[in-house]
Amino acid sequence: MIKRFLFFHGLMSTALLLLSAFVFAQNKSIDVTHYEFEIHVFDHTDEIKGTAQIHLTAVDSISSITLDLEGYHGDSINPKGMTVSQATWNTTPITWEQSGRQIHAHQSLASGQNGILTLVYSGVPSDGLIIDKNKYGHRTFFSDHWPNRGSCYLPLNDHPMDKATSSFKIHAPSTYKVVSNGQLISAATLPKDASQTESNQQNWSANDQHPKLWEWHMPHQIPTKVMVFGVADFDTASYAAVGNVSLRGWVYPEDAELGHREYAAASEILDFFEKHIAPYPFDKLDQVQSKTIFGGMENAGCIFYHENSTGGDGSSEDLIAHEIAHQWFGNTASETDWKHLWLSEGFATFFTGFYLEKKYGDEAFYTYMDAAQERLTQFANRYPEVVVVPDSTPNLMALLNPYSYQKGGWVLQMLRTELGEDLFLEFIRAYFHKFAFANASTTDLITLLESYSKKDLNPLMKHYLYHPAIPHIVWTHIDSGTVIAHLEGTDASLQLSRVQYEYHTEQDSEDDQVGDISISTNPTVVLLPKNADIGSLKWNTDRAYLLGPAEHYKP
Numbered sequence: 127m128i129k130r131f132l133f134f135h136g137l138m139s140t141a142l143l144l145l146s147a148f149v150f151a152q153n154k155s156i157d158v159t160h161y162e163f164e165i166h167v168f169d170h171t172d173e174i175k176g177t178a179q180i181h182l183t184a185v186d187s188i189s190s191i192t193l194d195l196e197g198y199h200g201d202s203i204n205p206k207g208m209t210v211s212q213a214t215w216n217t218t219p220i221t222w223e224q225s226g227r228q229i230h231a232h233q234s235l236a237s238g239q240n241g242i243l244t245l246v247y248s249g250v251p252s253d254g255l256i257i258d259k260n261k262y263g264h265r266t267f268f269s270d271h272w273p274n275r276g277s278c279y280l281p282l283n284d285h286p287m288d289k290a291t292s293s294f295k296i297h298a299p300s301t302y303k304v305v306s307n308g309q310l311i312s313a314a315t316l317p318k319d320a321s322q323t324e325s326n327q328q329n330w331s332a333n334d335q336h337p338k339l340w341e342w343h344m345p346h347q348i349p350t351k352v353m354v355f356g357v358a359d360f361d362t363a364s365y366a367a368v369g370n371v372s373l374r375g376w377v378y379p380e381d382a383e384l385g386h387r388e389y390a391a392a393s394e395i396l397d398f399f400e401k402h403i404a405p406y407p408f409d410k411l412d413q414v415q416s417k418t419i420f421g422g423m424e425n426a427g428c429i430f431y432h433e434n435s436t437g438g439d440g441s442s443e444d445l446i447a448h449e450i451a452h453q454w455f456g457n458t459a460s461e462t463d464w465k466h467l468w469l470s471e472g473f474a475t476f477f478t479g480f481y482l483e484k485k486y487g488d489e490a491f492y493t494y495m496d497a498a499q500e501r502l503t504q505f506a507n508r509y510p511e512v513v514v515v516p517d518s519t520p521n522l523m524a525l526l527n528p529y530s531y532q533k534g535g536w537v538l539q540m541l542r543t544e545l546g547e548d549l550f551l552e553f554i555r556a557y558f559h560k561f562a563f564a565n566a567s568t569t570d571l572i573t574l575l576e577s578y579s580k581k582d583l584n585p586l587m588k589h590y591l592y593h594p595a596i597p598h599i600v601w602t603h604i605d606s607g608t609v610i611a612h613l614e615g616t617d618a619s620l621q622l623s624r625v626q627y628e629y630h631t632e633q634d635s636e637d638d639q640v641g642d643i644s645i646s647t648n649p650t651v652v653l654l655p656k657n658a659d660i661g662s663l664k665w666n667t668d669r670a671y672l673l674g675p676a677e678h679y680k681p
């Protein structure tokens with residue numbers, strides 16, 4: 127995803143850093159294979175009514191099944207959270223206990239035993255499903271799960287490791303349209319009487335419009351953080367299909383013209399990533415104007431963008447590229463744990479720059495990477511101890527920082543430099559294919575990298591992913607033709623094999639002369655022509671590496 131303020135102001139959102147998300151350990155004792163959610167949403171109340179069928183297998187022998195679901199707060203002023211009223215294992219009623227953000231269903235299972243846990247529940251979501259008026263004052267409902275806010279209203283094993291297929295059956299007033307992951311199976315208006323008798327849970331008020339049942343099914347295993355539905359008065363349009371992939375836009379009717387013009391860029395972007403990475407992993411791609419708290423949220427095949435992303439002037443192109451890149455990186459090849467977030471965000475950041483470079487040229491890429499470095503530098507000045515892959519993640523929202531995004535993106539740019547673009551893309555494709563519909567850690571990526579490089583890239587990966595310091599070049603000149611340069615801010619193991627330098631000569635100050643050297647903490651001699659203008663010497667002008675400003679040492 128993208129934090130909203132990065133796009134509006136180019137500044138870090140400290141507000142988001144202060145938001146905290148509860149962290150709970152991954153429940154490894156079960157493996158959920160499929161979620162089927164049936165949810166009723168209403169106009170007259172923010173209470174939702176849900177039935178969840180959770181298809182799961184016990185990984186260990188367990189005495190009860192534990193899932194994440196925020197329980198009822200019991201706060202009379204602000205009563206939120208979910209209350210379970212019924213639980214069954216296959217067809218047998220069972221007892222359960224809710225405590226805090228978990229539910230324990232009292233069913234013992236032998237290792238390898240599978241079945242369906244059904245939970246009937248209701249409540250007002252505290253988060254994870256944003257029920258609010260949109261900017262035009264119309265009521266809307268939007269899932270917004272990252273990182274583990276989905277379990278505020280859905281019973282989930284809410285961790286990126288436990289991927290599953292999903293179905294959303296949404297009963298909503300018939301004035302709305304409903305969008306979700308996967309394919310639309312059916313959308314049918316229900317007779318009001320029929321809907322009232324089909325379940326005594328439904329409680330439609332006389333003021334509600336006749337409900338309509340929308341059924342969506344996602345046939346691919348995805349993380350819970352990117353399972354969603356959205357309910358609003360949408361104007362929909364189809365964009366140019368890419369092969370068999372259909373693309374659509376879902377925007378507020380007031381923004382229909384400009385919104386569809388803006389979001390239609392998705393076709394060209396999807397086509398670009400298919401050509402450079404791999405066939406699109408899902409069946410369709412929807413672009414949805416929404417109330418997400420982020421600038422954009424990469425929900426699988428169903429991207430939610432912030433409300434003001436519909437400029438119609440191309441101003442959201444990089445945002446759209448970022449979220450589409452996530453369909454491969456994050457949604458399909460996912461991180462094993464939160465601390466490896468750069469495998470999602472660093473990839474989406476780099477591949478946005480890569481797209482801009484191929485479409486608009488080198489200067490667009492340099493501008494993008496310079497801005498990335500500037501954000502990283504500003505953040506690093508305030509939080510000097512942060513690293514890309516931290517030991518622990520006490521606050522998941524705090525991971526949404528320029529180390530995960532911009533520095534992670536720079537790490538991929540440096541791999542492109544070291545491997546060359548063709549081999550780099552071959553490596554990226556191999557990484558994607560190896561971990562598609564599965565999970566990877568940073569170590570998994572580094573291990574795979576070893577078979578793609580003749581050079582040991584461990585020092586580069588270790589330095590940039592696990593240390594906060596950004597090295598810089600220190601150089602001096604003996605005479606106008608002899609320069610000596612070395613790296614500072616790192617140890618002797620780091621060797622950057624192709625650092626570009628640029629200068630002009632006194633006769634011809636217009637045309638830059640270019641060369642490159644391999645550099646480490648050991649001094650390296652660079653021989654320039656005698657008539658080189660030392661004052662014009664610049665380093666890393668092709669943004670091959672993440673380096674701090676070069677320092678000219680004058681003895």
Ligand SMILES: [Zn+2]
Pocket residue numbers: 127128424448449452470471474
């Ligand atoms: Zn992202």
